[in-house]
Amino acid sequence: MAAYENYEKIEKIGEGTYGVVYRARHRSTGRIVALKKIRLETEDEGVPSTAIREISLLKELHHPNTVGLLDIVHSDVKLYLIFEFLDLDLKKYMDSTAPYGLDPTLVKSYMHQLIRGIDHCHSRRVLHRDLKPQNLLIDQKGILKIGDFGLGRAFGIPLRTYTHEVVTLWYRSPEILLGSRHYSTAVDMWSIGCIFAEMVLRQPLFPGDSEIDQIFRIFRLLGTPSEKQWPGVSSLPDWSAVFPHWGPKSLEAAVPGLEPAGLDLLAKLLTYDPGLRLSARKALQHPYFADLDVSAGEEQQAAALQQQQQRQAAAAAQAAATASHTVSSPA
Known part of the structure; x- marks a missing residue:
C-alpha cells in the first residue's frame, strides 16, 4: 500500500458514486492517474463496506478491457483508489x-x-x-x-x-x-x-x-x-x-x-x-x-479509429466546401 504523499492532485474531474475523483500525478514517476477519494460517512466508521467491496472486486478484474486499479492509499481516515487515467x-x-x-x-x-x-x-x-x-x-x-x-x-x-x-x-x-x-x-x-x-x-x-x-x-x-x-x-x-x-x-x-x-x-x-x-x-x-x-488487437483499434477520423474529416471538408460555395455564389 502506497503513501498518499506519493501523489500530487492536479484537478477535480468528477464525482463518483461514493466519492470525488481527481486527476493526479505520481511524484517520482510523473505518471498521470485517476485518484478516487472514497467518501467516509463519519470519521469513526472507517472504510465503508461499499469501498471494501469495490476494492475486492477490482483486484479480481485484471483484463485489457477493464480499467486497472494501480494502487490503494490509506491515509488516516481517508481511502484513495489509484486507477489508470483515461479522459x-x-x-x-x-x-x-x-x-x-x-x-x-x-x-x-x-x-x-x-x-x-x-x-x-x-x-x-x-x-x-x-x-x-x-x-x-x-x-x-x-x-x-x-x-x-x-x-x-x-x-x-x-x-x-x-x-x-x-x-x-x-x-x-x-x-x-x-x-x-x-x-x-x-x-x-x-x-x-x-x-x-x-x-x-x-x-x-x-x-x-x-x-x-x-x-x-x-x-x-x-x-x-x-x-x-x-x-x-x-x-x-x-x-x-x-x-x-x-x-x-x-x-x-x-x-x-x-x-x-x-x-x-x-x-x-x-x-x-x-x-x-x-x-x-x-x-x-x-x-x-x-x-x-x-x-489484430491494438492494430485493428488504431485502424478503426483512423478510419473514423478520416470519415469525419472528409465529411467536414465537404460541409466546408458546400458552405464556401454558398457564400461565394452571386445573390
Missing part, C-alpha cells in the same frame, strides 16, 4: 462524432471489447450493474475499458436479493424496472444492448424520464410482455394488470442502418426473459462478429 469515455467520443456517427467497424470493435470485458467480470462472479456510455473509457490506442464498479457486486449461487435502485434509467433492464430483487448477469447484457443501439442511432434507444416512462418506452418498441413470453412477469412487485397492451414493433425500423446479424444480436440482448437473454460468452460467438479480426 475519454464513449459518451464524449460519440458526441464528438456528431452528426456523422461512429463507423460501423468501430461499433463492432467496441461491442466486442465491451462484451469481452463483461464476460471476464461475469466469469469471476462480478456484476457491473451500472453500464452506460459514460462508464466505458477509451485509451489512446482505441482500447475500450469498463470503469466505475461502484455498484458492482460479487454474486454467488443461489442468486441474492439485491436493491433495485441501480443502473442509470435508460440502460436499466425490465426486471429491475418491474421491481425484481433477484437478478444476475442478464442485467448487464440488457444494458449492453441499449449501448449497442445508441452507438448505431447516435441517441439513446429508451430515453425515459421516469421509471414508468422507461417501462412504457420499452413496451412500445418490444411489445408488452406476456406470461408466455416471460414466465413470472405478472408476479413482479411493480407489474400492473392495467398496463397498456402494445404489440412489438420492428427493431430494423427502430435502429436503421444496422446489418441483419447486428439486429439479431440486438434482439437477443433485448430479450425480456432474463433466463433467455444472451450471455456474454454466447454473444462473443455471435455471427455479427464473424468478420471481426480479433487477433
Whole structure:
C-alpha cells in the first residue's frame, strides 16, 4: 500500500458514486492517474463496506478491457483508489462524432471489447450493474475499458436479493424496472444492448424520464410482455394488470442502418426473459462478429479509429466546401 504523499492532485474531474475523483500525478514517476477519494460517512466508521467491496472486486478484474486499479492509499481516515487515467469515455467520443456517427467497424470493435470485458467480470462472479456510455473509457490506442464498479457486486449461487435502485434509467433492464430483487448477469447484457443501439442511432434507444416512462418506452418498441413470453412477469412487485397492451414493433425500423446479424444480436440482448437473454460468452460467438479480426488487437483499434477520423474529416471538408460555395455564389 502506497503513501498518499506519493501523489500530487492536479484537478477535480468528477464525482463518483461514493466519492470525488481527481486527476493526479505520481511524484517520482510523473505518471498521470485517476485518484478516487472514497467518501467516509463519519470519521469513526472507517472504510465503508461499499469501498471494501469495490476494492475486492477490482483486484479480481485484471483484463485489457477493464480499467486497472494501480494502487490503494490509506491515509488516516481517508481511502484513495489509484486507477489508470483515461479522459475519454464513449459518451464524449460519440458526441464528438456528431452528426456523422461512429463507423460501423468501430461499433463492432467496441461491442466486442465491451462484451469481452463483461464476460471476464461475469466469469469471476462480478456484476457491473451500472453500464452506460459514460462508464466505458477509451485509451489512446482505441482500447475500450469498463470503469466505475461502484455498484458492482460479487454474486454467488443461489442468486441474492439485491436493491433495485441501480443502473442509470435508460440502460436499466425490465426486471429491475418491474421491481425484481433477484437478478444476475442478464442485467448487464440488457444494458449492453441499449449501448449497442445508441452507438448505431447516435441517441439513446429508451430515453425515459421516469421509471414508468422507461417501462412504457420499452413496451412500445418490444411489445408488452406476456406470461408466455416471460414466465413470472405478472408476479413482479411493480407489474400492473392495467398496463397498456402494445404489440412489438420492428427493431430494423427502430435502429436503421444496422446489418441483419447486428439486429439479431440486438434482439437477443433485448430479450425480456432474463433466463433467455444472451450471455456474454454466447454473444462473443455471435455471427455479427464473424468478420471481426480479433487477433489484430491494438492494430485493428488504431485502424478503426483512423478510419473514423478520416470519415469525419472528409465529411467536414465537404460541409466546408458546400458552405464556401454558398457564400461565394452571386445573390
